[in-house]
Amino acid sequence: MLKTxxxxxxxxxxVLxxxxxxxxxxxxxxxRLALVAGLPVTQDAGDGTIGLGASLYVVSLSLVSELLAFLTLGLVRAWGEVFPRWMPFLGGRRVNPAAATAAALAGVxxxxAIAAWGVYAEYAGLGPGIPASxxxxxxxxACYAPLVLWPPLLAAVAVAYHRRRTGRGQYGAGCPTASSCV
Structure with missing residues (x-):
């Protein structure tokens, strides 16, 4: 059982x-981290072809991607309704549901757009052409296929968040939050 x-x-x-x-x-x-570490994820892994700048980019891309994905949890947790107290200038203030929903849908x-570019680049021969067995x-x-789940899952959670926070869901119009109408 998922305890959250x-x-x-x-x-x-x-929540799921x-x-x-x-x-x-x-x-x-x-x-990507395995690539930077020189593990044999490509045929030329570990041969020194990836420089320091590229390594920093790849590590940063991995960290930023995971942090952005983690923000999805804010749409189902209390810190997605009221900013945590420790945040400068915003702490304790209510999160604007329209702004949070717009940010999530912009992310979608x-x-x-990134996925469409990737498909186009692959079929047009513009991709990186990673040599691999x-x-x-x-x-x-196997590692990149799960990424296709990100946009639809984020969209569904964002719509549920918007409905719940604006009272357009099962709780009826005029309920600023579900808990205030129960």
């Missing part, structure tokens, strides 16, 4: 979907 700090009014499916997002992003980040649009390519695909 989710709010009692958040649908269980939304929000927790699935960071888990879906994790394998691709681990693959950005993820879809069949086994290495299978690992690459």
């Amino acid at each position: 700090n989710a709010l009692p009014t958040v649908p269980r499916w939304a 979907a929000a927790h699935a997002v960071p888990l879906a992003v994790l394998p691709s980040g681990l693959w 649009a950005g993820l879809c 069949p086994a290495q390519e299978a690992v690459l695909v």
